Amino acid sequence: MIQQHKSFKEQFQYQTGGWKYSALVRFLLFLALWLLLYFSFAGKLIPERYDIQLNVASEKTIWAPEPLENEKATLKAQDEAAESVDPVETFVSLTNENLVQGLYDKLEQLNADTQVTFDDKVNIYRRELPQKREEFINAFLRSGATTSIHSESLLAEVKKGITEQEYRFPEDAFFKLPRLSNEDLEAMRPVTVDVVNEIMKDERPDAQAARAQVAEIVNTSNLTKNTQRKMVQEIARFVITPNVFFDKQATEEARAQARENTPAVMILKGEELVKKGEVITKEKYELLNEAGLLRDKVNYMPQVGLILLVTLMVLLLVMYIMQRSPTLTENNSRLAMLVLIYFLNIMAMKLVSIGQTPEFPLAYLAPVALGSMLITLLLDIPLAFLSSVLFSLAASIIFNTGYEVIFDFRIGFVSLLVCFSAIFALHKASQRSTILKAGVMVCLVGAASVTALNLLSDEYNLRSMLQSISLMIGSGLLTAVLVIGLMPFFEVSFGILSALKLVELSNPNHPLLRKLLTETPGTYHHSVMVGNLSEAAAESIGANGLLCRVGSFYHDIGKTKRPSYFIENQSNIENPHDLIDPKLSKSIIIAHARDGVEMLKDHKIPRPIWEIAEQHHGTTLLKYFYHKARKMLEDEGKDPGEIKEEDFRYFGPKAQSKEAAIVGIADCVEAAVRSLRNPTVDQIESMVQKIIKNRLDDHQFNECDLTLKELDKIAITLKETLLGIFHSRIEYPEDLTKSVKKGEA
Template structure:
């Protein structure tokens, strides 16, 4: 290599380092993760941190303030409780005071005293004045004691019963005391059942005012079978004495009923987005207290939500950091890919935020329209499927916050669950996507699984409403199609802006109708066939070690595109023509040969081919030696007797060496295909020997020093190349097991 070429390579390397230095800077990486955490914080701020206002009590409001979340209207709730308590009717208790017992006691006493002839008439009158009221009083006291002992009646009720009995007690007329001693045994026997019947009939009703009921006694007595006027008169008076109230007002029961009615009243809420204060409204104490409770006052702002959100944002960013750190993906070191990841997160969150702006309490299910899986699909296609799974969890968590309209909790599990399901289904569908139609398929799967998940939740709800179900399912179906539109629109932008070669882009580049491939086929058919063979070999080898097989195949198609500038100087295109290298100086031949990688890179740049394809074209030869022309130059100098030094460095490719596994594999496959093709009748042993010889030669020459390929992987590559070549040349290989019968003549 000349000193001028060396300086050119050094300058290019220095310039490349200056351009790409930020891509691998630790400081930049830290800043990017801080930026990611800040993005999480900003995107969730409006949902988790209430806005505050500069409000002064007694002044007019300068703006309309809406409720940031649902809150109880304490005054309206208290008024509703009072209204419910007022609607409660007074509670009364029906109490059985055993009036039959009192009737029997009175008639027994009458029979006893009237039958005693030794007691004078006047004495009997005096006895009745004293005994009958005492019997009534004793029965009432016994009844109160019995009720108290039962434990079924509260003390205020017992007091109310005692008071009502005392206030409504009936006093026998004075003349009744003079008539009772004259009642014979037969009279009393006839009077007792009539009295019981009348009292039982009247006491069967609920009696709050005994006086009203006593007025009905005379009518019932007149319809009885008693014939004597005195007997009727005495039955009337005794019945009136015995009749008492049996329905009593229960103050405590009434209070308890009112209390229960208050407890049964559901709180009255101010819903999210309801107007709290209109422009020009006076800030009353009630409004001020309500704003204070909602933490909307600037002078009483609570900064705990900001602190909590900061922790949450840091945790979300930490999840991404830890996954990236423990992975073996290029994003672990490449800040450019990290920038792309942050940009995808930003676009996905913005799309969710836009949908949330039109979401309200009347139509909360608009949230299902959001293309939550947009970011997941882009990450799965452009970066890596496992990273897409982790991102799906974060997107789902954010969706459950952004689309939460009820604010009873920080998260609404419905949107989180639907987002998680559709994101996971999108990753499973989009993996190894090789056609744009796969994105449409992913959109259909998103719509299907979103509708399926929503249906399952609706069926488990207590109140299933058909209208809500139809609206939700419609938004879910539209969300899947919207996701497809955004992905197809954004994918080319990321591919161009970040030089990403997605599987979809690689498949497009492998189309034989691509201008460069048509040029390769028409102008250098031998090189085209060689490139296709190298593509088959390199793809199989790459997949055996987990490298990008599709990139190797497509890179192989373009790796020798530089040969189209001077096709006749390459042996695979020298069909039925003289080899022009036989007539020119080996140094000129060397210059022509080693120029094809550089020419190829220039052509690929003109056609704006992605950098990984250009790198394979530039690096597939590395800095290997052109053995044929090197030895030819030495032989020519020896024959001419020249003293000019023939240096090996001057007959090497300018490089650079392979920087990736894919470039190293294409270089090995390129050499192996050319070497095996030169064999007339290759055998298994020859192919195996040739493959190992080429790999060992490149290994010893240090061609793999700048890529992360391992000896174990080189061994797998050799084994895979042998198997693939066996399939390609099987018709030309002589198998020892088939040769034996021929030699034996059988």
């Protein structure tokens, strides 16, 4: 009944009571973050409006609030760029060697035919050689049109170019061709192919110039007969065609691309549009109107853009928190802390930006990594990485003094590097001095990044570079000091248990741990052993191993109120439970969890620690006293059914986190294995599996997000760790023991 009442109360509080669980408060916190970003960026991104009249002198100087395109100048530049593009000529491979092979096939066939007279052969060659070349060209054009490899306009140019540069076979050559023997043709064929390939492999817009090289190449061949060389030259010249042609479509595409690639002629951000006292002409008025600077025609687009920008940034953060950081949506306290960190980080940047000028890069002094370091230490490392991206974007807007773009990529780049380096330096931080080391890392990475940017700049200046490096060093040290100073505030105000705080709580000189050691040494030793087991198990599934270890140190602190009633502290004394009623024993045992929570709260121990102390037993059954009570009723002749299980169960609640569940398993496993005189490997493995299965069957893991796969990993890790702890007491198998005694092993 007590457990049911508590669950109802907790459910009621979650739904109706307290700002920590209110959906409205959560919405207001995200709205506050949205407003923070909006007003932080508004001064940089939303231009001022002016009351300007046509043909009236301006009362003040007006600068361009953002880059503006000069459309007339842009069109002129595009036309000039298109006109400057030379006509595009495309290389077209006609595979002329195939025509060579076809001609030689015809020569060998006809010359070998003795029934055809010499004169007929001459006439056939005079008629069919040009025809074969024409068929070859037409076949290529049809293939190109069918496969769409080349455009129609290019194929038309190919046909035109080949026709215009056609080579006519000399008349006397027609009389020499029939006299060529098969041996002559066999010797001439490869030479002709080589000559054609050698010439046609290069771009040949002028076929006549290419044909002029034929004689020189043929004369270096291995042909010995003059007739062979002469005919090879004629056949090669006949086959050679131009292979580079004007490509109209490609030329038009290149000119269109040149137009697209021509940058718009811009009036730069910050460039003077109107001087004070200058008369506003129609051209100036239209320019001011396009820039949205006229009060009578307000341009709402910058506001809309800024709203979209800030909404996207906040929405990105909201989606990440909902999917990957459910603790922030379940507890508005942590969400409020996150919003406060954003506020502090952005306000620090805004304060530094007051003195920012293009000549003096004061932006490098801003503690941009402040928020990333605090989120890493207090909340979540992946969330810190996402926030680093948002902080870098904010810095690139807030510190932008350039005239070309909204974001200053240099500031954003440096900010992102120092934020990431700070997160890496703080990974698994265990001491406060780690914060100072992270500050030094920010100094080094920041100095290196600004040095790189300065060296890459066309306006490289040694003095400016040294100035930037000095500011980055100051930024790293300032960030470390601010984080060290703010950490206690966040830990106390929001009850956050950081890794640094956990290490401090694990100090054996802590009053509660000293009390545990001096008053209940058995429990202290048990707690240390549970800490070793739970830490290893937690790390095997990616849970917080350090929290498990420190939580284990304190999980049984309630036993210090009645130490002699717990077996690990009963050294050489009689067990007092043998003399009292099982129900009273049950009350004493169960009370240690509630007493421990009260003691931890009194000593201001953070919530996650006392939650482990409260939840490590869940609602498990005290089986020993339950069965003892039933047996006593049986011995008295009464119905043992009067004893109900729920009366001998811990009040709970069940484990709400992986860490609490792991500590509970490790607590039970350590006590069970310690009860064995000489534990063997099989006994340890069986004991671990049995304890986890009993808790699983008892539904003790229903309220935490442990999976069956993770439970298997926990069981394996606990077994391996226990084998390391109890290795000296594990019995050898019988045959191995005999070998050891004989000195064989």
